[in-house]
Amino acid sequence: MKRKTVMSQMILKIGIVLFLVGSVTISLIYYFVAIQINQVEKEEVSTVTKIVSNTMESTQTSTKIIENLITQKLLTASKGIAKELQGKSIEQITTEDLIKLKEHWNLYDITLFMKKGDDIVAVKSSQPKEIGLSTKGWGFWYQAFDQLLSGKKVTVSEGYSTDHFWAGPISLSEWEGKYILYGYFNDGTTPFLINPYILDQDIYNITYKSGPNQMIEKLKNEMNSVEEISVINVPAWLKGKENKVVYPEFDEPLLYGTHSFSLPMDNEILKKVMENKKELNVHFKSGSKQLTEYFIPFPQDRVLTIVLNSQFYENIQKKLLIFLIFDFLVLFLVIFTLIRIIAKRQLKPLQKIIAHLRQLSRGDMTEKLDIRENNEWGWLAIQINEMTDKVSMLISDLKKEVRSLNFLSYSLTERAQSSLETMSNSSTSLTVHARTVFAELGFQIETLMRDLDILVNTVSGLEVDSNLKTNLKDSILNIGLKLSQMDDLMKSDAHSVTELGMMFYDTLNEITEAINHLNNSTMDLQSKAEVFQIDEDEIN
Structure with missing residues (x-):
């Protein structure tokens, strides 16, 4: 049997130790990097949440300011129209009069409402399609109309109200399908309710079609791991196909972003998030992608969903692991080679000792062992x-x-x-x-x-x-x-x-x-x- 040398045994043991140390080091680095990547993923979710939340708040604040300006314009226009129509009966007011007033005050249209029995009906309008419109089934709108015509202060929580004036939330016109901001005024000088309104499509676009949506698109473009972001109005979303959008703020199921990764358990998760007010996440696969969808509760029964590409982080981890293994192998070979060279140099006297002992074993004691090492x-x-x-x-x-x-x-x-x-x-x-x-x-x-x-x-x-x-x-x-x-x-x-x-x-x-x-x-x-x-x- 071939005799093993000290150098081969030592190099083998050092190699095993290096391999074990390297394996443990790679495992620890991979483990801590995985923790850090997981932390980065959570920080990304947190960052997206804050940005979207702040964008929504700033957009809503800007919208409120704009709406307040428009509301003030409607209030001013309402007072001017009331002054122009003061002393006239409903029969004396023509459509042409209302069209002139509309153009003068730069309004979309003007409608006049009067109480008929237990209903409040549109009797005159610059838009003929509005005439005969009943408001009895309009809920808080009808309540506000009735309070204005009765000379009372409007107590409806929705919209904006002041003395003799109330502006409802942006709503969808039944016959035009456009988003309009309506104002209603009655100071007792006229027997009818003056309803000037302005097309609010631009405000709607700023509030719901741009603003947060632009920020969401920017986030998706800048953050490689983000696949999709959406803000869901949970009550409207849960109605499904039966939902009817009248007030975008309350009826739009998908307020911002897109929600193309629909899962069978979406509704169940949305209910849990709203009930518990706690973040949830679910892992799923779409094609070859490993995805994680986060459901984050927002105020006013809204939920922010963020779909992250887990494959992106997994690819980073795999690349890191390959890089670590490659570096370890290169480092292992370099260290192993250096150790072999150093060991060979350090064990060179051992070869002399072995040769000398072989000479002694043959009985030759005529030579001295010459090793000049200070060790x-x-x-x-x-x-x-x-x-x-x-x-x-x-x-x-x-x-x-x-x-x-x-x-x-x-x-x-x-x-x-x-x-x-x-x-x-x-x-x-x-x-x-x-x-x-x-x-x-x-x-x-x-x-x-x-x-x-x-x-x-x-x-x-x-x-x-x-x-x-x-x-x-x-x-x-x-x-x-x-x-x-x-x-x-x-x-x-x-x-x-x-x-x-x-x-x-x-x-x-x-x-x-x-x-x-x-x-x-x-x-x-x-x-x-x-x-x-x-x-x-x-x-x-």
């Missing part, structure tokens, strides 16, 4: 050189001891061989001589024993004192016993001498074998010691 490598080289010196001295001493041991072994071998031969000869000679002497002695003892037997028999046949005979026989028997003991002892000594010779022989053989084993061990140790090459001159 751990230099310290390690010094330690290895000191260890090598100590091992070299040890091996040198060992070689000397081996040579001495070899000489000693050789000397012992020669001496043991010589002693073995001498002892063998001496033992053999001693054993043969001892056997001869012991055999001769045994023969003599046997002869003496026979002579004693004869002597005993002779004594037994002597005719002497019985006590003396007994004493002689006892003495002879004692001598025979001693000779018998001497024969036994002699045979025992002869056997001991033989065993002693054999013991000497065996001992010498064992000594010889031990010396031979010592000699062989010495030769083996010498051959192993010769493997190591040391500088004898430097040691000496």
Whole structure:
């Protein structure tokens, strides 16, 4: 199996650490950027909301100012018309009179209303189509007319009122389909209600067709993520097809902008927003676009809707992620390459150490490890050189001891061989001589024993004192016993001498074998010691 190097292991570990650090860093950056983008999206919604709200307020303020100016013009015209018609009955007033007054006061038309029973009807007008128009079913309009004709102050909250005068909100003409601002005046000097009115299409266009709409279009053009903005009049919107636009301010379902991204749950969401007065949003897909629609509650039962292109932000996040990954890979390769170069440079002494240790493993201790580094490598080289010196001295001493041991072994071998031969000869000679002497002695003892037997028999046949005979026989028997003991002892000594010779022989053989084993061990140790090459001159 291929051996792994320290550099490859170190670079691999550093690479893994860099990869993990880079991955965590990219993940954190991506996460925080996603949070920031989400915050930017919310800030965009907030910005659009403020701009549209401020634009609507400023437009409505401007409209109110213009309407007030027009209302004042209508009031002035009404007073002038009343003065011109004062003292005339309704029958005395002709259409031509009203047309002249209209042109004089720069009005769109003039209509005169009178009370007939429980109704208030248009009886004269510069516009013939207005004549005969009933107002009984006009709600607060009829209430205002009745209060003016009765000489009372108008209490209707809609429109604008002052003494003897009331101007209704901009409304749609039933027979022309145009938006008109109507004024109504009666100061008691005439029996009829004077109704001058001005075409308010321009004000309507400023209020509902331009103004906020222009700002919405500008926002859509300048903000890439904004797909659509609209201001919805919720009560009118919820009526659907049954809704009828009479007063734009109250009846227009879509006040500003466009609402082309209609969702099945729009009405449900609009109801929730109006009930809870809280912002809601919904994610949906249109074609290949990922969109988010925000529903923001506005005053007067209106809701601002903003459709943002989530794909726009997702594309930014994807591009950022690709950019981060690309940068990380480039940075990773650069750092990895630099680390590899630096590691190779820093680990260069390690290669020298490995080569030196391989040389030492082969027994070559003649060279020094030359690493001139003022760091751990230099310290390690010094330690290895000191260890090598100590091992070299040890091996040198060992070689000397081996040579001495070899000489000693050789000397012992020669001496043991010589002693073995001498002892063998001496033992053999001693054993043969001892056997001869012991055999001769045994023969003599046997002869003496026979002579004693004869002597005993002779004594037994002597005719002497019985006590003396007994004493002689006892003495002879004692001598025979001693000779018998001497024969036994002699045979025992002869056997001991033989065993002693054999013991000497065996001992010498064992000594010889031990010396031979010592000699062989010495030769083996010498051959192993010769493997190591040391500088004898430097040691000496």
